[in-house]
Amino acid sequence: MSRLKRRPTYKYERLQAQLYGDRPLRALRWAVLAAGLLAGALLYVRLRSGTESHRNRVVTLRHDLAVRKRELENLRLQQETLTSGRYIRASVRRMGLNLCQAQEGQVRRMVVLRDPPRRPVEAERFVAASER
Amino acid sequence: MRKDGFIVRTMLIAAGLLVATAFLSHHLFTIQLERHEELLVKARAKYTASRRSKGVRGTICDVHGNLLAANLACRDVLAEPRQLRRLAPVELEKVVDALCTQLRVPKEVLGRRLNGPLVEIVVKREADLGDVAMLQQWIAQYNAKARSDGKPSLRGIRFVDTRKRFYPKHRLAANVLGFTDTDGHGAAGIEKLMEKRLAPTEGTALYERDRRGRQLSNEDLTLEQPRDGWHVYLTIDEPIQSIVEEELAALCEQHEPKAAYAIMADPKTGAVLAMAQMPTFNPNRRENIRPEQWQNRILTHGFEPGSIMKCVSVAGAIDYQVVNLGTVFYCEEGIWYHVGRPLRDSGHSYEDLRVWEIVQKSSNIGTAKIAVAMGRQKLHDTLRRFGFGEPTGLGFPGEAPGIFRSLPDWDGLSLSRFAIGQGILVTPLQVVQAYCALANDGIMMQMRIIDRLEDPETGLVETSLPQVRRRAVRRTSAKQIVVAMKAVTREGGTATKAAVPGYEVAGKTGTAQKFVGGTYNSGRYVASFAGFVPADDPAFVLIVVADEPSGTSYYGGTVAAPTFSRIAERSLRYLQVAPATALASGVGPGGGSGNGLTDPVAAQ
Numbered sequence: 001m002s003r004l005k006r007r008p009t010y011k012y013e014r015l016q017a018q019l020y021g022d023r024p025l026r027a028l029r030w031a032v033l034a035a036g037l038l039a040g041a042l043l044y045v046r047l048r049s050g051t052e053s054h055r056n057r058v059v060t061l062r063h064d065l066a067v068r069k070r071e072l073e074n075l076r077l078q079q080e081t082l083t084s085g086r087y088i089r090a091s092v093r094r095m096g097l098n099l100c101q102a103q104e105g106q107v108r109r110m111v112v113l114r115d116p117p118r119r120p121v122e123a124e125r126f127v128a129a130s131e132r
Numbered sequence: 133m134r135k136d137g138f139i140v141r142t143m144l145i146a147a148g149l150l151v152a153t154a155f156l157s158h159h160l161f162t163i164q165l166e167r168h169e170e171l172l173v174k175a176r177a178k179y180t181a182s183r184r185s186k187g188v189r190g191t192i193c194d195v196h197g198n199l200l201a202a203n204l205a206c207r208d209v210l211a212e213p214r215q216l217r218r219l220a221p222v223e224l225e226k227v228v229d230a231l232c233t234q235l236r237v238p239k240e241v242l243g244r245r246l247n248g249p250l251v252e253i254v255v256k257r258e259a260d261l262g263d264v265a266m267l268q269q270w271i272a273q274y275n276a277k278a279r280s281d282g283k284p285s286l287r288g289i290r291f292v293d294t295r296k297r298f299y300p301k302h303r304l305a306a307n308v309l310g311f312t313d314t315d316g317h318g319a320a321g322i323e324k325l326m327e328k329r330l331a332p333t334e335g336t337a338l339y340e341r342d343r344r345g346r347q348l349s350n351e352d353l354t355l356e357q358p359r360d361g362w363h364v365y366l367t368i369d370e371p372i373q374s375i376v377e378e379e380l381a382a383l384c385e386q387h388e389p390k391a392a393y394a395i396m397a398d399p400k401t402g403a404v405l406a407m408a409q410m411p412t413f414n415p416n417r418r419e420n421i422r423p424e425q426w427q428n429r430i431l432t433h434g435f436e437p438g439s440i441m442k443c444v445s446v447a448g449a450i451d452y453q454v455v456n457l458g459t460v461f462y463c464e465e466g467i468w469y470h471v472g473r474p475l476r477d478s479g480h481s482y483e484d485l486r487v488w489e490i491v492q493k494s495s496n497i498g499t500a501k502i503a504v505a506m507g508r509q510k511l512h513d514t515l516r517r518f519g520f521g522e523p524t525g526l527g528f529p530g531e532a533p534g535i536f537r538s539l540p541d542w543d544g545l546s547l548s549r550f551a552i553g554q555g556i557l558v559t560p561l562q563v564v565q566a567y568c569a570l571a572n573d574g575i576m577m578q579m580r581i582i583d584r585l586e587d588p589e590t591g592l593v594e595t596s597l598p599q600v601r602r603r604a605v606r607r608t609s610a611k612q613i614v615v616a617m618k619a620v621t622r623e624g625g626t627a628t629k630a631a632v633p634g635y636e637v638a639g640k641t642g643t644a645q646k647f648v649g650g651t652y653n654s655g656r657y658v659a660s661f662a663g664f665v666p667a668d669d670p671a672f673v674l675i676v677v678a679d680e681p682s683g684t685s686y687y688g689g690t691v692a693a694p695t696f697s698r699i700a701e702r703s704l705r706y707l708q709v710a711p712a713t714a715l716a717s718g719v720g721p722g723g724g725s726g727n728g729l730t731d732p733v734a735a736q
Contacts, residue, residue, distance in 0.1 A: 070205035070293070071261060080199045080300035086374045101705075 179348075181341050182355075187332030188295065190361030192309060192322055194370040195403075195583050201309050201323070204298035207264045207291045209235060209255040213246045215288025227274070227286060234267040235259050255289075257314075258296040297323075299415045305373050307428045308366070308407050308581070311415045320426060322364065322581070325528055329362040329585055363586040367403035372396060375702045376406040380676070383695045384410045387681035389659075393430050393560045394699065396674045399568035399664060401598035402577030404526070405672055431531045434557030435679065438644025439626075439688070440662045441553030442499045443613055444566050446491055448514025449506045451574075451609035457488040457616055461501045468497040471544035475500055488616035492625045494641060496552045503551030511551055512539045517576075517604045518566040520558055524579045525601075534558045553644060560677050563662050566604070567673045570617075571638070571664040574610035576601045614638050618667050621693075630661055630693035632700045634711030638670075639663020639696065641688030646680070656680050661692035665700050671709045674699060 081087060092099045163171055192201035211231075216224060228246070232239045235256040245253040268291070275285040297312045310321020317331065318324035335358030340348040376394045384392050389410075396406040413425040449455045466481030467474055477495050490498030503511050515521070521536030535557040537546065549555040561579065569576035578599040585594040605613075617638035621631045627641045642660035645652040660677040664670035676692040676699070685691055704711075 066293075067261075073203075073205050074261060077199070077202055077204055077298055077300050080202070081302070084198075084301050084304070084374070085371050086301065086304060086378070089378075101702075 179340050179342075180338050181345065183337045183339060184334055185337065185358050186334050187358040187360040189297065189312075189316060189332055190326075190330040190363045190588070192326075192330070192364045192366065194366055194368045194373070196369065197365065198370040199300055200305060200366070200368075200370070201297060201299050203295040206258045206260060206294055206296050208257050208294050209259050209264065209267070210252050210290040210292060211246070211255050212252050212288035212290075213248070214251065216246065216286075218284060219286070220283075223278075223283065230267070230270050230274075231255055231289075234263055234270065236263070252290075258294060264291060297415075301370070302414050302416060303412050304370070304377065305368055305407070306412050306415050307409050307426065307430070308368065309415065310428075311418060311426070321428060321528075322366065326362075326364050326582070326585075330364060332361045333359040335359070360588045363588060365583045365586065367398075367401075367405065367581050367583045368407065369405050371706050372703050373406040373408065375706065376699055377408045377412075379695050379699045379702075380408050380410050382698075383676070383678060383691070387678055387683060387685065387691050389678040389682070389691075390680040391424070391429060391433075392679065393433075393677045394675065394695070395430060395560055395564045396672045396699070396703065397564050397568055397579065399571035399577065399670050399673050402565075402568065402579045402601075403583065403598070404579060404581045407581070428528065430560045431526070431528050432559070433679075434532055434534050434559055435658045435677065436556065436644045436647060437553040437558050437563055438642035438658065438660070439494045439496075439553060440563060440640045440642035440660055440675075441556075441558075442491060442494065442551070443570060443617055443640045444515065444518050445499060445503055445506075445511060445551040446487060446616065447570060447605050447609055447613040448510060448517075449502045450487075450612050451514070451605040452506060452510050454506045454510070455487050455502055457486065457612050459487050460484050461487070461490060461498045463490075463495050463497045463501075466497075468500070470500060470504070470548045473545060475548060488619055491613070491616035491640070492619040492622075494620075494626045499552050500548035503547050506551075508539065508542055508547050511547060512542070514605075515550065515556075517602065518569060519562055519576060519601075519604075520556065520566070524559075524561050524565050526561065526579045526581055531561075532559050534562055553642060560675055563660075564673055564675050567662050567664060567675070569604035570610050570613055571670040571673050572610075573607040574603055574605040576604045614667055617663065621663070626687075627661055627663075627689045627693040627696075629689060630663060630696045630700075632665055632697055632704065635665050635700070635704060635709075636667040636712055637663055637665045637697075637700065638667035639693075641693060643686065643688045657686040659686055659688045659691035661688050661696045663696060665704065666709065666712060671704060671707050672700075674703075 188203055191199060191203070193199055209231075216227060219227065228239065228242060231237065232242055237256050242255060245255075271286055271289065278285045297316065299306070299309060299311075308321055310323040310325075311319055312323050313319040318327040323330065334356075336355045338353040338355060342348055376396060380392050380394050383389070392410045394406070394408050395404065397404050407428075407430055409428070409430055411425045413421040418426075446455070450457070461484070463477060463482035463485050465483060466477050469475075475496055477497050480493065480495070482493065482495055482498070485493065485495055485498050487498075487502065489495075490502065506514075515536060521533055523531040523533050536550075537556075542550075546555060565576065565579050568579075578601045580596055580598070582596050584596060586592070604610075617640060618636055619625050620640055621627050621637040627639060630637055630639055630641075639661055640663065642658070642662070644658045644660075645654060646656040646658060648656060658677060658679050659681055660675065662673070662675040664673040674696055676695045678691045681691045
């Protein structure tokens with residue numbers, strides 16, 4: 001009976017052996033996990049810093065763009081001044097270039113967007129009605 | 133026993149934790165659910181800020197889209213005196229010097245502002261972008277040097293993006309365009325007339341900020357979008373406006389009048405092509421302008437038209453079939469007493485003149501006799517139909533109706549004097565309107581200066597269509613008076629200097645004495661010429677008025693007519709109106725010699 005109840009010792013030893021055999025593996029796991037976490041954190045920091053720097057760059061570029069846009073608007077206004085007929089004629093006079101205006105028929109201007117001046121339809125109807 | 137103590141301690145701790153958890157849960161429930169809305173508002177107020185932004189004021193362009201008024205980007209420079217006062221006195225002096233030099237601000241003005249009680253002061257409003265860039269560069273250099281020297285850096289100077297109204301063509305059409313006040317609202321001219329359309333709207337945007345107030349995210353939460361003002365396109369044609377102003381300036385240089393005006397309009401559509409006055413002003417530099425410079429006196433200044441009114445009176449007489457071009461009137465050899473008062477043909481003593489000759493030679497006596505034959509009611513109705521005594525409806529606030537008495541207020545002299553343009557006050561625009569009716573076969577079009585409006589966001593365009601106002605005279609009557617008016621610019625007429633080589637000009641001179649201090653002053657005149665060209669199919673109607681020309685020459689035919697001719701010639705070339713070849717070869721209206729003595733009635 002006592003023989004039967006006795007636990008075999010080899011099982012316990014084997015269990016011990018298994019226990020000690022697993023320890024390096026678990027440590028490695030922890031190390032990998034820690035390294036992974038560290039790498040993840042570093043990657044996160046890196047990405048976040050990249051995002052931040054991009055964001056800052058976007059803000060700077062936006063600001064620059066706004067400034068350039070405003071400068072461009074001002075340059076367009078300046079161009080309007082410099083290309084006006086009056087400015088050109090005054091400059092020609094001031095610089096004594098002795099240029100003269102084009103004579104009749106020398107320049108043919110094409111009016112694309114505007115119909116030639118004519119009496120509107122309403123006026124035509126009015127004329128017709130008043131002369132009947 | 134030990135075991136019981138452990139259990140009790142454990143239970144106590146658990147109970148404590150439970151109570152704490154319950155308390156925290158309750159607190160969480162309270163702040164997250166019960167007071168959610170209230171606390172959310174408080175939190176938002178802490179980490180969000182709102183920014184109000186304004187759209188851009190609409191531009192004003194001529195009919196072809198040439199820019200006449202726009203917005204110049206600039207920056208306001210603001211400073212916090214408290215921050216600046218932290219600097220050492222020597223450093224503060226340097227900063228003030230730099231601000232004054234770069235932004236061209238008087239030092240005493242800036243000093244006064246810096247010593248004032250305000251938390252933030254304006255160093256310069258609407259500073260040029262270039263000047264501000266230079267200043268920013270200087271501040272960056274100053275701060276770099278301060279850091280290296282261990283001194284406090286310069287803080288408390290702020291730049292705010294803004295815009296100011298700018299007129300790229302400077303003086304061109306300044307009186308028409310008007311200007312804006314310091315708040316950017318229209319104060320005069322088109323700027324005021326179209327304020328509702330030109331003005332932009334404000335918008336609001338929310339953004340998250342950090343403890344220092346810096347914006348956290350890139351995207352704003354826009355509550356209300358700012359809207360830009362509409363673009364306004366005028367009927368004004370920039371090159372023509374330029375021509376008119378140049379020639380008017382030349383007139384002023386030669387004759388030195390107190391003021392001069394010119395208006396050009398398309399009689400078929402009522403569109404104003406040019407509107408100029410002298411003296412004028414530069415709307416970009418308004419520091420020293422006087423009211424007489426910026427007021428649009430073309431719309432507000434009434435003058436006695438004098439002889440340019442004769443065409444209208446005679447057209448009425450023809451229309452009522454009281455006379456025709458061939459009807460003869462005896463012109464009393466220069467002086468005629470009517471209602472006990474003398475009426476003279478200045479410097480001339482005409483005998484029998486036909487109606488077209490009365491117009492050609494501008495006989496006061498002849499015209500007065502036509503008016504007498506016509507009667508008070510008919511003359512009154514004629515002048516009313518031509519729009520005298522009421523504003524033209526161009527739309528400008530404060531447009532004067534002129535002074536034209538109602539019929540019951542007419543006295544014995546009114547009939548003979550009103551017909552020759554004495555005793556009534558008209559604006560130059562009213563005269564143009566009346567001449568447009570004569571040029572347009574008797575149909576008076578509604579005068580207009582706004583061609584179209586454009587919404588910059590949707591591209592929607594609102595067009596102002598030409599509208600008929602009324603018929604002033606019948607077509608045949610208008611045609612007849614045009615025949616007489618053509619004779620004015622030919623040999624024998626009063627305005628041969630208004631003739632344009634290659635084209636037939638129909639018009640009428642005016643030389644009116646000014647009514648000053650209850651009497652007509654013989655030394656002060658208004659010289660004018662109104663007409664249209666080509667006479668039979670007019671491209672435009674033009675009036676030139678010189679108010680009190682100095683020197684010996686004060687007649688409409690010698691002061692205003694040459695300017696009319698030069699403006700017309702250049703404008704016709706610009707508009708590419710073909711010259712009448714028959715006339716260019718010197719053939720008169722009747723196919724005769726062109727000496728002006730040809731009878732136009734026979735020619736008709």
